Amino acid sequence: MSSRSPPRVRAALAAVGIALVALPWLIGPFGDAWVRALCFAALYVMLALGLNIVVGFAGLLDLGYIAFYAVGAYTYALLASPHLTEHFPALAHAFPHGLHVSIWAALPIGASLAAAFGILLGAPVLKLRGDYLAIVTLGFGEIIRIFLNNLNAPLNFTNGPSGITLIDPVRIGSFDLAHPGAILGLHPSSLHLYYYLLVGMALLAMLVCIRLQDSRLGRAWMAIREDEVAARAMGINVRNVKLLAFSLGATFGGIAGGLFAAFQGFVSPESFSLQESIVVLSMIVLGGLGHVPGVVLGAVMLAMLPEALRHTAVPLQDAVFGRVLIDSEVLRMLLYGLATVGVMLYRPRGLWPAPEHGAAITAGKTSQAVPRHG
Amino acid sequence: MAERAERAERAECAECVLRAASVNKRFGGLQALTDVEIQIDKEQIYGLIGPNGAGKTTFFNVLTGLVKPDSGTFELCGRSYQPVDPHRVASAGIARTFQNIRLFPDMTALENVMVGRHVRTHANALDAVLRTRRARVEERAIRSRAHELLDEIGLTRYTTQLARTLPYGDQRRLEIARALATEPRLLALDEPAAGMNATEKGALRGLLESIRTRGITILLIEHDVKLVMGLCDRVTVLDYGKVISVGTPADVQRDPAVIEAYLGMAQAEAAPRPQIQ
Numbered sequence: 050m051s052s053r054s055p056p057r058v059r060a061a062l063a064a065v066g067i068a069l070v071a072l073p074w075l076i077g078p079f080g081d082a083w084v085r086a087l088c089f090a091a092l093y094v095m096l097a098l099g100l101n102i103v104v105g106f107a108g109l110l111d112l113g114y115i116a117f118y119a120v121g122a123y124t125y126a127l128l129a130s131p132h133l134t135e136h137f138p139a140l141a142h143a144f145p146h147g148l149h150v151s152i153w154a155a156l157p158i159g160a161s162l163a164a165a166f167g168i169l170l171g172a173p174v175l176k177l178r179g180d181y182l183a184i185v186t187l188g189f190g191e192i193i194r195i196f197l198n199n200l201n202a203p204l205n206f207t208n209g210p211s212g213i214t215l216i217d218p219v220r221i222g223s224f225d226l227a228h229p230g231a232i233l234g235l236h237p238s239s240l241h242l243y244y245y246l247l248v249g250m251a252l253l254a255m256l257v258c259i260r261l262q263d264s265r266l267g268r269a270w271m272a273i274r275e276d277e278v279a280a281r282a283m284g285i286n287v288r289n290v291k292l293l294a295f296s297l298g299a300t301f302g303g304i305a306g307g308l309f310a311a312f313q314g315f316v317s318p319e320s321f322s323l324q325e326s327i328v329v330l331s332m333i334v335l336g337g338l339g340h341v342p343g344v345v346l347g348a349v350m351l352a353m354l355p356e357a358l359r360h361t362a363v364p365l366q367d368a369v370f371g372r373v374l375i376d377s378e379v380l381r382m383l384l385y386g387l388a389t390v391g392v393m394l395y396r397p398r399g400l401w402p403a404p405e406h407g408a409a410i411t412a413g414k415t416s417q418a419v420p421r422h423g
Numbered sequence: 424m425a426e427r428a429e430r431a432e433r434a435e436c437a438e439c440v441l442r443a444a445s446v447n448k449r450f451g452g453l454q455a456l457t458d459v460e461i462q463i464d465k466e467q468i469y470g471l472i473g474p475n476g477a478g479k480t481t482f483f484n485v486l487t488g489l490v491k492p493d494s495g496t497f498e499l500c501g502r503s504y505q506p507v508d509p510h511r512v513a514s515a516g517i518a519r520t521f522q523n524i525r526l527f528p529d530m531t532a533l534e535n536v537m538v539g540r541h542v543r544t545h546a547n548a549l550d551a552v553l554r555t556r557r558a559r560v561e562e563r564a565i566r567s568r569a570h571e572l573l574d575e576i577g578l579t580r581y582t583t584q585l586a587r588t589l590p591y592g593d594q595r596r597l598e599i600a601r602a603l604a605t606e607p608r609l610l611a612l613d614e615p616a617a618g619m620n621a622t623e624k625g626a627l628r629g630l631l632e633s634i635r636t637r638g639i640t641i642l643l644i645e646h647d648v649k650l651v652m653g654l655c656d657r658v659t660v661l662d663y664g665k666v667i668s669v670g671t672p673a674d675v676q677r678d679p680a681v682i683e684a685y686l687g688m689a690q691a692e693a694a695p696r697p698q699i700q
Contacts, residue, residue: 260551260552261551264546264551264562265541265551265558265561266547266548268530268538268541269538271534272538275526275527275529276526276528278509278521279525280527281508282487282509282512282513282518282519282521283510283518283541283542283602284509284514284541284542285538293548297548
């Protein structure tokens, strides 16, 4: 990738890099909400890339992916907020100043925990495919959310539906991203710094995904997606490779979750509903299942859509009709639906699918002639 | 290093490549295999024939770990193996193709063959993410070996085409290339000539002979009796899940039990083996 890339690719990458650095300064004057939306877009990119490992690479439909995001978020929330010490006197005694685990220690913990949950989910569903797998994973996602919602009695672990507040922000050394003060004579806003951190992490996630895809493991994932029986006959240990997909995908979710908790300073179970799982899945389907740049495109588009609507739909309707006919939240779901139907009709492989290696000319000509099962 | 050890081990594989005995398999009320045995010597092309429903594919699936046998002993190059996991069987050294082609349809021909290298390579997820030296070297070796194999099998022109877009006969050849990529001791082909025309069959025959000269033993299920008779060194005939005849193609052709199985008792006397010429 690095040194052998052709100059044109390197130039394009440099341009994208500069654009990403400049973006918050360009968009900032229109309001902090936009920069905030960009931060969320970066989080969604991480989520979508993680889910893409499971669904896009390995072909395992997962409708409960947001559970891993929840695991990561709650791990950091519990380790870096006064919640646990407030409710467990013994713990308060041991840590009189409260638990303030650094995010750099908490992220690996959250990621490993999410990976463990990934294996926990993966192990019983190894033999399931398609719809059946979707139903079990959907159930898993709901179980996690309901647990978080109800684990406030008899012992208060999660504070139930009211969620956990006062979560520590990201700190790099003694530098606090929430209260940056002055660096090198500049006074960057906290939001800008979070933007750079999250975009950096999202780019890292992309790099990891691309490298995984072009590897022995990535090919093994694709092989089980294409034909599991043939993959086994070729010596692929399907069980291990599938569990690896679940746990690696979950790791991405866990890391994104921890960053989300630190960025928001607050988590509650309602951030981890089934609808969120579906939104992340729509992102990868819309963008191009299994194709990393497409997935990123899908994630950014769907993540920015609500913000764009909030700023255009309401004023537009006000100007045209004199009042707001369709609430922007309703309009958002309507557009999601339209986009999904449109993609299915006109671009079934997504907006930016993987290139077909110039095979499109003869595609489909011989495929029907070959009976694949029977 | 590991590769060299593997090669040395391979050299030990002296006479008998595969030996299976007392293989039984029952599906509910159907006794699919009864005390089936087979012995395949090094660099043989071994045929497994029999009428429809004789249990050939079941036996194949048992040998390669896709179907669990009720009983049986299995030896590959003198070492006993338990065919319970297809991936273990592949790493032990049996590679197979399928009666209904099972390529990875949305991967390129090259990628299909590269997947075949999986079982002989070792890079893990961490190697992939960090692009360690080991992973880069290995990845290059995988790629160049896959190119070589496509070249040897004569599929170079399809390198970057998706497997599902290949002509039918070439899909079968690609399946063989993918199987060869696993460096098998025994290449097990389930009806490789099915659906091929005469030209393609001729080419297939040449291909199998050239594979044999590379020291790879071949087990072949085939319906095309002419192909089997011309190509195989030894043949086992199955009928109703039992071995009814073993020998050279010429012996088997003369065996009354075989004639009966193919043609039925009455016709066996009336019309001697018009099918098995």
